[in-house]
Amino acid sequence: AAAGGAAHEVRLWARDPAQAAAMAQARENTRYLRGIALPPALHVVSGAVADAVADADLLILGAPMSALRSTLQALQALPSPAAPLAWLCKGVEPAHAEGAQGLLAHEVQAQVAPQLRCGVLSGPSFAQEVARGQPTALVAASPDAALRALLVQAFHGPSLRVYANEDIVGVEVGGAVKNVLAIATGLADGLQLGLNARAALITRGLAEMTRFGLALGARPETFMGLSGLGDLVLTATGDLSRNRRVGLLLAEGRTLAQAVESLGHVAEGVYCARTVVQRARHLGVDMPIAEGVVAVLDGRLAPADAVRLLMEREPGAELG
């Protein structure tokens, strides 16, 4: 990464020592980013988390939502306070033993590591394109203005524009819900329902995302930004999306297990769709497209029947 012309010294910690050793030796992450050389200023390490984060100025968590709570707990348990942290996770936390359902990442952090200075980096950003240096715009969200500025300064560069937003609720809702909606457009495209159907799903999906976010205290404008409309358009239409590919595979007649197996990577929408819908119901928010996705994922509805039920709903006001 380059900021203000200066290269950062970056330590990439991987939990699997064998994987870390292979990356360090090949100077490439062959599983995720084949053909892209790791920059010389990036050092791959594994072992104790405390050693990996020692002396760091900024921590970035590039792992799925399922890893967030345990990672925050590990940072909270360090003998000296950890550096500020930004996560890349897009989703809501699955149900867990303490009973809370569908927490956003900053809500998990407030529970387990409230002293940590935290934020999220989000927005339309397929990893392969970012790694190739293709132009990308991101959003850095945190209630902490100094951390937003630190993230912008650290990541803004010739191929990466980073905008700051204080609305972490809206940014995290956008990142979570767009994954569920990308499964929906994958289903529709897999069924060859046409471009009109896809545009309708994206637009009415954005309305669902916005209703859900407003009920959680987000600002409406955030959903018109990079982490809302921006990431929704990317993920719902771009075939690099794992969530969209799950929808395409289900529409071909694959089972969910087969679809997940053939992807080989995490599609967060598969894990968070049910909890998003449960939390929305609890808040009294109507999310018919997300409900349809859950019914398909659960095997209660065939993809074509889910679309038919959406079309058969009572007519309503567009802005209602």
Ligand SMILES: NC(=O)C1=CN([C@@H]2O[C@H](COP(=O)(O)OP(=O)(O)OC[C@H]3O[C@@H](n4cnc5c(N)ncnc54)[C@H](O)[C@@H]3O)[C@@H](O)[C@H]2O)C=CC1
């Ligand atoms: N891949 C992409 O293009 C983008 C992904 N995201 C989001 O970032 C998050 C991570 O995405 P990916 O890297 O694609 O996910 P991934 O699931 O493919 O893998 C991330 C890495 O995290 C590791 N990991 C999993 N659990 C862990 C744990 N408990 N402790 C330490 N490491 C652990 C995995 O072994 C893997 O190496 C997701 O929430 C995703 O929605 C956001 C923007 C773009």
Ligand SMILES: O=C(CO)COP(=O)(O)O
């Ligand atoms: O979040 C992403 C792009 O912004 C990646 O989307 P997928 O997880 O669907 O691949």
